[in-house]
Amino acid sequence: MRNTLLKSISEKINLDNKLIVLLGDLGVFQMKDAMKKYPSRVLNFGVMEQTMIGFSAGVASGNYYPIIYSITPFLVDRAYEQIKLDLIYNKNNALILSAGASYDYSTLGPTHHCPHDITNLLSINHPLISHPFTKIESVNILNLILQNKEQAYIRISSSELDISKYSNLEKVELKSQKENLMNLEKFISKNSLSNDKLVILFGPDSILLKDCVEHIKDSDAVITVSVINKTMFKDLSEEINKFKRVLIIIPYEPSQIIFKLVSRINTFKNKPNSILVLHPKPDFYDSSYEKIDIFRKYTEETKII
């Protein structure tokens, strides 16, 4: 997915002279042709993430749109205050593209893990966070973001998940999709006769959590969440309200998502009978784990209702 996105950005650079790409010494090989062609708009800024985010804020205030690319913990953890103040508080729009979702760099140890990026960004009101499920979707989301030049974060995962390939599921159009195509996609089971069990997947790593595949096969409907923004919380809570049992699968630190959903769901008269969240247990996994092993072995269940 990361090569696809970098290739797409290289193409966009040709068409949009307001884009400035800042690489944190990552993706330099993939962007080498664009760097050669547009040396002033594709920069390898080096390994100084805090300064790179601050610089991007200045670039945005100079009426360009910066795209910043590096490894997740070094961008979101190390430069957290710069994202909070220089970008969000100062209203300097930028696209942060991060590689290394949750445990993509699993064997490299806790210094390279970042399962809390989305929670941390949500807690500082980051308005548009995305974790595309497929390469095609990642390009569609990128195109939309570049069109509007919004404050945006794309979390690139090494996993992909095309839920339309499940033969028991068929896609249905949500009302909200006409207005906002990218937030949610809903699939219903061909065998389903009722609105009993809903499974919600937050990004492609969801499939790695324990028993996720069985839950999908056993459900009456599946919703995939690709973009997290205000509209998503509204649309998703309305969908949740239609089912008796809801299983939310979040392959990263889930507290902000749970909090924002619960605050909406609590306003419903008729709530689901049960809402359960599957998520990885937060810990420092200090051995050479495979990504799938961390998710499978350390899946936790948190009961909301």
Place this chain on the structure above:
Amino acid sequence: MKELGLNISKKRMKELLYENTINILKKATEVKAGHIGGSLSMSQFLLPIIYSLEIENKFNYRILLSKGHASLGFYSILNLLKINEKPFENYCTKKSSSFHGHTCKKSFNKLIASSGSLGHGLPIAMGFAYTEKIRNRNIPIICILGDGELQEGTLWESLLHIFNMNLNIKILIDFNNSIETNTSKIDEGIKNLVKTSDYSGHSYKDIKKAINLISSQGPEIIIFRTTKLANVNSYESKPQWHAGIPNLEELNDMLKKVHIRLED
């Protein structure tokens, strides 16, 4: 680029500095807020510079107060020179249109960012200057740092790019010795690394030289040797006046002891 000067007489500038000092002390006491120590040290050189740029030369530049806690000093200058009176009038009031204790972008149309957390200003200024460079406009960006802030890693990271990219940034350092122990001799550290100009914030001649550098092309680092709570005799250089607020008795005593030092 047009060469800048400062033609106002030293006597008149001393009068303006006096008025500015009185305003800052009174406002902080009135609203019980503000960092008066750094506001006064910075004003010593920033008031003449803004006077030259705004009043005498109508110069095109951008500015960023990386030491955002000196906002009271900055707003006081904008007020005194009638550039924008509102931020000073509404400084830390309870009105919805009030301005808090760190610099807000909305206070001045040439200010490129709101600031407050140390170490954030220079990278932002650098990004803005970069866009000026690739547009071939090169409007100078003035970035004001305090000496304590020089310890932030982002300064040293930024210096790696500013000179290589030959950005038109003017870094003004308010070196008021606010760090209680300058054990790292940070001013010497910068001087060993890059070309700097080391000026007295109390020398009219030095301030004029600095104004001239603002109109030159390329990066400049100007260290202004200043004093905390500048020009308030017997209160200067005392750490408690970094963020300390005078009570009425102290204010009255301070007002009696204001004596502007501006040498030739």
